[in-house]
Amino acid sequence: MNPESVKSLKVGICGLGTVGGGTFALLQNNQDEIRARLGCDIEVVAIASRNLDAANWPGVSQAASDVFAVVNDEAVDIVVETLGGFDPAFEVVRQALANGKHVVTANKALIAERGSELFPIAHKHGVCLAYESAVAGGIPIIKALREGLAANRIEWLAGIINGTGNFILTEMAAHGRQFDDVLQQAQALGYAEADPALDVEGIDAAHKLSIMAAIAFGIPLQFHKTYTEGISHITPEDIDYAAELGYRIKHLGIAKLSAQGVELRVHPTLISKKRLLANVDGVGNAVVVHGNAVGSTLYSGPGAGAEATASAVVADIIDIGRAMLAGLEQPLLPALGFQSLRGEIPVLDIEEIVSEYYLKISAQDKVGVMAKISNLLQQHAISIEAVIQKEAVSESVPIVILTHSAVEKQLNQAIAAIENLEDVNGAVMRIRVESFGGK
């Protein structure tokens, strides 16, 4: 495209829900600011959404209920995909790219699960498939990983990347409330989906984590190899014991690169309350990235919401627009930031990881129980960092143990042996502790 001829960028939006509607509104509301930065206008020339009433969208020349009308509209330079899900989102993005249009998407599931099919199509047609808004809402974390920290070998990253889960854990900690109780409130407030599994079982976080890990380490997208564990089994008591030991419980996505392989895991995690990440509360998101040169940097802000997500969608549009105006014939950098991905690094099984652990054991109030537990841990080469033993409640006494680093497989064997003790009641509660290589 000849930059001299560009008077405005022509955008088409597929899906006018929260994010799509927010994007439309933001392009209107901030158009002076955007023009001052970009040097030309961004014009929404086509929109499409199921049951769209064109009368509600004055000023848009093409308003349709068929999303493919946008994809095939010759006037459109950039397609914004804010439909969510896979059908028809995948086909919309695929066809838009094949038609030589840039695509901006907020669809984390689509990128995480089918990005590997879509990026080569974008590459083949010399267009961008941008997805800043798919991870951590309004926080420009994709740009930080792909550009701002590009001089680093990224060693690990860890993030609170699901606002609903963080809201629930924050409320449980602040008011001693039960998980189910807060979840209902989150649903009433519109934070959580009607089917909350995506949020509280870690699926949504795993989508985002697998995208960040790919960019950080230069590896393929590997959502299906990401270990996920939800937060529904966390109790206010666990949160209290953790606090007593100097920790908070957060639902973290963690990705680590080591000589043995890559760790990709989402699970509740104890982190020292002195860390900034432990103090990110409510629906906020935050990601810590550790690079071998820069050390740890943290990025936090709103991880969801119409306006915050639209901020990232429009940032992608502006990036693409700046490149178009400069006359670029191909994207400035590869979709995942690496010219070639390292495919050979295996994703470690969760039993292979090394971590510290929080264990809560309900034991009978008898002499010698603690000695038996200690012996079993020692037999599995697990050493104890701290213990809290409380007053007996009826006939059982809760024992809380913080371990030093151990291989998870050995820890699981030790737990099985402890659960087999006659003096131990029911299952042992096990939560991973993350010290990020420091204390």
Place this chain on the structure above:
Amino acid sequence: MNPESVKSLKVGICGLGTVGGGTFALLQNNQDEIRARLGCDIEVVAIASRNLDAANWPGVSQAASDVFAVVNDEAVDIVVETLGGFDPAFEVVRQALANGKHVVTANKALIAERGSELFPIAHKHGVCLAYESAVAGGIPIIKALREGLAANRIEWLAGIINGTGNFILTEMAAHGRQFDDVLQQAQALGYAEADPALDVEGIDAAHKLSIMAAIAFGIPLQFHKTYTEGISHITPEDIDYAAELGYRIKHLGIAKLSAQGVELRVHPTLISKKRLLANVDGVGNAVVVHGNAVGSTLYSGPGAGAEATASAVVADIIDIGRAMLAGLEQPLLPALGFQSLRGEIPVLDIEEIVSEYYLKISAQDKVGVMAKISNLLQQHAISIEAVIQKEAVSESVPIVILTHSAVEKQLNQAIAAIENLEDVNGAVMRIRVESFGGK
């Protein structure tokens, strides 16, 4: 430049001190990672530094003590200026740009005070003058402001942008130590300059603040209009009283855009200890940016040090390299991120700002003093939010007041009147309180 022909980017480094040496080392240590991202090698072909011993720099074809040898080296595509100061840094950058070379600088004073002269030269010659490392060390805050948040009207930003000052305040708070005592330690640790004024009087922070404000608001660089107030008058008692009221004291750089004008100010500030920013400790830096769409996002990490700063220098080199490889003939975006700057917005005088205030008054232990002070505040339309009145120490009693929002000019008049009271000893301590539009 024809992208096909680029086998490596040729870099020349002027100044081999902490940052320059760190940049050289980082380019060696992470060269595999950088090549995987960029798609070609970055080669340091020329270096120059006073008293340089070429024998210490094997593999560099040109090593000189004259920095202009690098600037005039035809083999060099990108000049890294890590000399610091103005002379010869200004002339080095000016000539490099005039020679059609891209320049990457870590020199915050140079950009803040003379960027307005240098950016037009870069523009004229179609090259980049990049300065990510000049603000907040390894944190990619320039990229966030200029690109990641480009869809927003930035309303304000506030940051801890001098690590030495934050180290001093953190130590004072943690151990009740005096300012002078911790400053000496900071100097011994190599954090603070021998002349500490740059750090503790807020000059260094004002350099960084004026750069961020220009990019955030699209205004000219206005370092000389930035209000600065240091931290040497803060006492452990102030820190304790602030803590009792729920606040921490941080040395903040604050920039705000309003209908009346721009506020640019660096001063000690009480912020609620519940805010993430209040919990950034030690030599760390952090910046909160508030955009009208995204809301508040926070960026934190190491603000200084050889490796962290080099991380940002090399990120700039990679950005420039990606553009060169894509065949770009001109920078992708203007140096300050706006196609045209808003020059008409005045910088407000510090007396025009509206803020809440912490006041500490040493009064004689007599009946009616508090009533007199309250009356004087009321006469100047200043209302009180909280008061701490302690036991008398010898014959004087410390009174600590937190006010609601007031115009600083009126507050100063009230303070003058209070200081004139017979029952008040000495000067009133006044520290601004920042609630960032919320509580």
